[in-house]
Amino acid sequence: MDTAASPQKVTSPTARTAALSTLIRVQQGESLARFFDPLLSSLPSSDKALAHELTYGTLRQWFALERISSRLTRKNTEAPEPEVVAAIHLGLYQLLVLSTAEHAAIFDTVEAMKPLGLSRATGFVNAVLRAAQRKQVALTKKLPMHHSLPNWLAKQLKADWPEQYDALGQALRQPAPVFVRAAPDFALRELDEELAAELTPITEHCFLASSKVRELLAASNQLRVQDRHAQIAANLFTTGERLSVLDACAAPGGKSLHLLDRLNPKLLVAVDSEAARMPRLEAALNQHPLAGRTQILCKSALVIHAQTQGAVSDTGEIGFDRILLDAPCTATGVIRRHPDIGLLRQPGDVIATAQLQLRLLKHLWSQLAAGGELLYATCSLLRAENADVI
Numbered sequence: 043m044d045t046a047a048s049p050q051k052v053t054s055p056t057a058r059t060a061a062l063s064t065l066i067r068v069q070q071g072e073s074l075a076r077f078f079d080p081l082l083s084s085l086p087s088s089d090k091a092l093a094h095e096l097t098y099g100t101l102r103q104w105f106a107l108e109r110i111s112s113r114l115t116r117k118n119t120e121a122p123e124p125e126v127v128a129a130i131h132l133g134l135y136q137l138l139v140l141s142t143a144e145h146a147a148i149f150d151t152v153e154a155m156k157p158l159g160l161s162r163a164t165g166f167v168n169a170v171l172r173a174a175q176r177k178q179v180a181l182t183k184k185l186p187m188h189h190s191l192p193n194w195l196a197k198q199l200k201a202d203w204p205e206q207y208d209a210l211g212q213a214l215r216q217p218a219p220v221f222v223r224a225a226p227d228f229a230l231r232e233l234d235e236e237l238a239a240e241l242t243p244i245t246e247h248c249f250l251a252s253s254k255v256r257e258l259l260a261a262s263n264q265l266r267v268q269d270r271h272a273q274i275a276a277n278l279f280t281t282g283e284r285l286s287v288l289d290a291c292a293a294p295g296g297k298s299l300h301l302l303d304r305l306n307p308k309l310l311v312a313v314d315s316e317a318a319r320m321p322r323l324e325a326a327l328n329q330h331p332l333a334g335r336t337q338i339l340c341k342s343a344l345v346i347h348a349q350t351q352g353a354v355s356d357t358g359e360i361g362f363d364r365i366l367l368d369a370p371c372t373a374t375g376v377i378r379r380h381p382d383i384g385l386l387r388q389p390g391d392v393i394a395t396a397q398l399q400l401r402l403l404k405h406l407w408s409q410l411a412a413g414g415e416l417l418y419a420t421c422s423l424l425r426a427e428n429a430d431v432i
């Protein structure tokens with residue numbers, strides 16, 4: 043396959059070329075979080091929404107599309123190369139999910155291959171997509187009948203959650219809703235009537251936000267995007283006086299801010315081991331009214347010690363009163379929001395993360411003050427990373 047033109051070097055790509063380039067990079071092991079936003083920013087405004095929809099939608103349906111594409115190409119003597127598979131999936135998503143017009147779904151997808159050095163495969167992709175178009179009605183009905191997860195993950199979810207498995211399989215291929223958390227003194231009346239109507243109350247401080255979430259955030263500095271389930275964490279802790287709090291895997295800072303709002307601690311130590319995530323964490327906490335009570339550290343929580351960070355009670359007892367360990371994990375529970383996870387994670391990742399989680403939990407338990415509270419949380423659905431670790 044002629045791949046002389048790397049996807050990363052394409053300038054001013056069309057929406058479909060940008061989406062295909064992104065799919066190829068994810069196949070090669072890159073995370074969307076590391077490059078997709080800058081890529082979108084390089085596109086004309088008219089292409090941004092389509093590029094986002096094509097990328098995220100194709101990834102959400104990837105493994106369901108794979109079952110269809112493998113049938114369409116099984117007469118081939120050789121399996122298509124990954125870049126070609128990505129182009130086929132991109133076209134199939136448009137035909138079977140978006141019901142895009144034939145010309146755009148097939149011709150424009152084939153054209154999008156050329157800037158990426160894939161010209162030699164355009165005839166093959168065109169033939170596969172035209173075969174799919176002839177069977178479009180039947181294939182469209184078949185696509186949603188099963189899950190769209192890698193086989194290893196589907197098997198593990200079925201073993202862990204047999205009663206919920208079917209519902210999980212369907213839910214994980216859908217876009218995630220967007221929630222915002224409001225500061226304690228936020229009032230809907232602060233927003234104009236039209237924007238206030240874009241918020242649906244879930245709890246006192248949690249709102250389901252419409253697609254106008256950017257406008258909502260711009261209109262009020264007391265609203266912050268935070269998933270509904272992430273908002274539960276701080277609320278599980280008991281409040282108290284002059285607490286020392288550790289947020290052990292804090293970036294990008296949403297939970298740290300919530301801990302400050304709810305617990306009013308005398309000390310909050312926010313730790314994260316990834317340097318690339320620190321600017322967002324620092325920006326979030328440094329704007330909070332209680333910023334003077336915070337310590338922000340770029341290091342592993344495995345080397346955090348209460349005494350070193352000044353987590354000492356008024357009576358001289360050493361230890362954090364509250365510890366939130368939102369542990370590193372396979373993130374299988376947030377595939378809706380990060381659909382590249384399905385392609386990036388491998389079975390061995392579960393074992394590796396569970397071992398790290400256990401080390402973190404054991405160490406931080408030793409840093410907890412008598413009578414304190416430690417909350418262990420992950421973004422994983424797998425028992426191996428949750429109940430088994432605890």
